[in-house]
Amino acid sequence: MREYRSSNIRNVAVVGHGASGKTTLVDALAFVSGSSKRHGSIRDGTTVTDYSPDEIERGYSINLGCAHAEWMDTKINLIDTPGYLDFVGDALAGIAAADGALVVVGATSGVEVGTEKTFQEAIARQDPVLFVVSMLDKENASFDRVYQDIKVRLTSKVVPVEIPFGEGSEFRGILNLFSKRAHIYRKGTRSGEYEETEIPAEVRPQFDRYHQELIETIAATDDSLLERYLEGEEIARDEAIAAMKEGMKKGELFPLFCSSAHLTYGMRALLTKIVELMPSAYEMEELHAFRGSEGDRTVEIHADDSAPFTALVFKTHSEPHVGDVSYFRTFSGLVVNGQDVYNATRGAAEKLNHLAVPQGRERIEVAKLHPGDIGCVAKLRNTHTNDTLSTREHPVRLPQIHFPEPLVAFAVRPLARGDEEKLQQGLHRLHDEDPTFQMQYNADTHETIVSGMGERHLEVILARLLRKYNVQAELTRPKIAYRETITARGDGQGRHKKQSGGRGQFGDCWVRFAPAPRGSGYQFEDAIVGGSIPGKFIPAVDRGVQEACARGVLAGYPMVDFIVELYDGSFHSVDSNEMSFKMAGILAFKAVAPKCRPVLLEPLDEIEVTTPNSYLGDVLGDLSSRRGHILGTVADDSRGSTVRAVVPQSEMHLYSTQLHSLTHGRGNFVRRFHGYDQMPGDAAQRVVSETAKEVGAIAG
Ligand SMILES: Nc1nc2c(ncn2[C@@H]2O[C@H](COP(=O)(O)OP(=O)(O)OP(=O)(O)O)[C@@H](O)[C@H]2O)c(=O)[nH]1
Ligand SMILES: [Mg+2]
Secondary structure: OOOOOHHHEEEEEEEEOOOOOHHHHHHHHHHHHOOOOOOOOOOOOOOOOOOOHHHHHHOOOOOOEEEEEEEOOEEEEEEEOOOOHHHHHHHHHHHHHOOEEEEEEEOOOOOOHHHHHHHHHHHHOOOOEEEEEEOOOOOOOOHHHHHHHHHHHOOOOEEEOEEEEOOHHHOOEEEEOOOOEEEEEOOOOOOOOEEEEOOOHHHHHHHHHHHHHHHHHHHOOOHHHHHHHHOOOOOOHHHHHHHHHHHHHOOOOEEEEEOEOOOOEOHHHHHHHHHHHOOOHHHHHHHHOOEEEEOOEEEEOOOOOOOOOEEEEEEEEEEOOOEEEEEEEEEEOOEEOOOEEEEOOOOEEEEOOOOEEEEOOEEEEOOEEOOOOEEEEEOOOOOOOOOEEEOOOOOEEOOOOOOOOOOEEEEEEEOOOOOHHHHHHHHHHHHHHOOOOEEEEEOOOOEEEEEEOOHHHHHHHHHHHHHHHOOOEEEEOOOOOOEEEEOOOEEEEEEEEEOOOOOOEEEEEEEEEEEOOOOOOEEEEEOOOOOOOOHHHHHHHHHHHHHHHOOOOOOOOOEOOEEEEEEEEEOOOOOOOHHHHHHHHHHHHHHHHHHHOEEEEEEEEEEEEEEOHHHHHHHHHHHHHOOOEEEEEEEEOOOEEEEEEEEEHHHOOOHHHHHHHHOOOOOEEEEEEEEEEEOOHHHHHHHHHHHHHHHHHHHO
């Protein structure tokens, strides 16, 4: 592997909707450049970046994958990202690690939700974006349709720099609007060889129209160019490229390319244009002004060999027989093989043994890396995704990748008894690999809850758990942490008396229960006068009531939000002790609580749903069928509408799946815990009778 300096490195995230052809494109680019020895395919499971067994088996990307293509003395790092929204975490990490995005749009499918989301993300980061129409060899491919689609749905600033010559089975070549030459591919070429010719006469009118559009668009980005253009002067290729690159950096221009990765058509031109149009890490600084923090100081990060080393770990992937491999993007400073570095995020020393650059699963060892490059190392001891590697002298922390919160949750349990510990360990490791996968123990329901971006995501997690940690587990609907409370006042006695042989037991108390405001929990008031219960036994009554109310009277859920007033009682000078008064407290709870009109409380989430306006009615209808209470709807013409609602947790299971299907993938939501409220009678009755059934089943 040659050494590449910062100005000769390009980092490109390849993004787009699921199955738009990203992985195949990355494979073809690496192959045609000569950096990868084989032209792989999804069908055979031989692509450079979909190498993990779960990807090969399923035929789609799950993890981001790094490849590189060496072209024109430049190293193009290509980060292939998964298109399915369940794995959006890796797409975001890929975009964060790169300096620009290549948005792939299928020639038959056009712009889809995943195209929109990844394009918006790249734009939000002010990254230059290049569009590629993929699969132009497919039946019903239409370049014009995709172009219009991008124009209408993504940005009016898209402009073709190439157009296809023929489409579908007739796809024979690509017309280059910059060089005004045609590339006619040799039938059966495996690495994109072509004949360069004049523009064929039959497509001349179409070509001229597109050419005119390109030149006008480029001229419009710069006043002096525009003037010269209007005076009839020809704009030279280099000038046009330079103007386009500037336009891309400012987000004013988005070039559109043609390709068929299967046939390797368009790969050479695309490689050349990535080198010419995408900024190097060095050039990105003026756009991104990278900063990090050293202690509480903000420091500037420069892609400079002599600056202190900083790098962000954007992916951790555990590989069989190797362990965790950390993928990092260096931002400043030269780094050499075997270097001691410092993980400032965790305060841990690490050593970069076998420093390498990734080509899919392969790791090619290198002596050093210049800033802006992408590297990987195996077996770091205490480094996870989103950590910054730097030096002990300058312990810098770079801004972290913002991963989305999980959207679906399930309870998980091992199928085999005794696997609990292995399950916990495996899940922890999987979380370290994938920040969008989370787990926690719910002490209320005694369940381990796993959450992720979608059902497909959690299925993949279970498959990995089995393959890597040999634990078979199943997912179930999580239990809901209901509570109970009272709605009326009541009072009564708890009297514990036992006389069996030797010393007896005696405790007697009178209590009043009163409802308390939501969220106030349990309160105990001592209103004993005249010492009817000695002070030293009073805390025991309190403990007894608390112990009993941990299992309420309706369906065994903890009782909350009530006040217990201990106002009278009696004692025995010999037989009374703490234990007896605790028992009296328990009995008092059991006697009084049922008289106070107990009800079930259910946990509620507050959610904020965003949806295109056209699906608003469906979203609102669905929320009300979930017993949702709409707090407000804000309509925003451009982005759609936002609905705020409070919805019972028991009705929220798999909401994201339903929302996606209602809104064709365009709806989003965030949720947070809102609080508890009384459950309506019929719904509560169902919970009570289900609990009774469960208890019956256990008892039976
Ligand atoms: N005809 C044709 N099919 C293609 C081409 N490129 C990809 N495909 C097929 O389209 C399907 C999806 O291709 P992938 O490369 O896996 O697409 P992807 O965008 O990486 O998909 P995700 O990883 O799921 O987001 C596969 O069956 C490919 O074989 C192409 O140029 N021509
Ligand atoms: Mg893929």
